[in-house]
Amino acid sequence: MTVVKIVFSSATGNIEMISEILEEEFVALGADVEVLDADDDVDEDVFEDADICVVATYTDGDGEIPFNLQEFYEELPEIDLSGKVFGVVGSGDSDLYPDAFCQAAIDFETAFAETGATKGADTVKIENAAEDEDIVTLKAFAAALLEG
Template sequence: MASAKIIYASMTGNNEEIADIVSEALENLGVDVDVSEISQADTEDFADVDICIVATYTYGDGELPDEAVDFYEDLQDEDLSGKVYGVCGSGDTFYDDSFGKSVDDFAAAFEKTGATKGADIVKVDLEAEEDDIEHLEAFAKSLAEKAADM
């Protein structure tokens, strides 16, 4: 059975909900999932799982959440070769140029780890609505399928 670790940063609860949606979708696909808030997590938490996921929000004009900065910096130094990663999260389309920038930043950080991209990033405008939930479920399915192929 594949295993996944979801690390999320959430100020308003939107990304906690996103993490829960992805977790439930993965569990429905037979994946063993563990979810942690980013301030309670360490990048080494990804060492013993097949699928590594970060769900984050973007603060202000494109900044990483304060509580995610150390995790982001440490992630770039991890060797996650042989693992699958995915990044999702919320933003506010009011900030046209920086909508979901932290999601992009975490995807770039994962690229440095040697992990394999398992799904296209998913950005949600504020809170997940019906079409967002469908995209997040497809994101989870893609991650599970990629992990099964490795």
């Protein structure tokens, strides 16, 4: 069974909800899914036993990685994830932060690119909480990752 791990950071719940939507979809598609909250200290080895590696993050500050993901973000480029597939989902606010919309997600995509993992789907950028059309996008994202 394909093993999916989703590491998420959420301050006010939008990304937590997005991670739950992704989890449900991956399960519906027959994958074995584990969802990990960055508040619970994500180990740098977290993706070692995963086939599909997902980071879902909001953006903090002015285009910053959330505090509870900063250490993991700094370590990520050093980790060898070759042979695995990755995908990134971000939530941000383009009205308030037009020049840094979903910057943390963009930065995670760049970090993942250095791990040797293959990008399985375009990074999804969601305006605050997921709405119906975002759920459609998230389902397509999950399916694309499973296809590799």
